[in-house]
Amino acid sequence: MTRVALDTNVLVYIAGIAKVSEDHAKIARTHALLAGISRSATLVIPVQALGEMFVVMRRIGYPADKCRAAVLEMAGELDTPPSEARTLFSALDLAVDHKLQHWDAMILSAAADAGCTMLLSEDMQHGFVVRGVTVINPFAADIHPKLAALLA
DSSP states (O other), rough: OEEEEEEEHHHHHHEEEEEEEEOOHHHHHHHHHHEEEEEEEEEOHHHHHHHEEEEHHHTTTOHHHHHHHHHHHHHHHHHHHOOOHHHHHHHHHHHOOOOOOHHHHHHHHHHHHOOOOOOEEESSSOEEETTTTTEEEEEEOOHHHHHHHOOO
């Protein structure tokens, strides 16, 4: 079965968190999209994305206990594979070789280590492929063929 990793922004939308009014449409789109692909794919959350989700929620003003509960709930519902030292070392290479932000590189590296072929991310370069993982912006105007195949 195809494995699809979720970036922090997708997790925030799953949690129903809207920072600006435009986020409400993204929340609805995320829920519909994940309902569609969960029939044919295993959804994976890199632990780094969960950590970032906690930070995003705190910055918005959610109490720490609510943030923790949201992270633990999400981790309990979806596959959350462990990260190892090799995840960090691979991420360092990605950051240097492809000029990625450190945490983006960590999430991408963790997705590759977990055997994912796709990473749904609003923030990274749509269509970028590394270590067998294709970064797909689920909100792009033109749906990526890999994502379209999962939804078919």
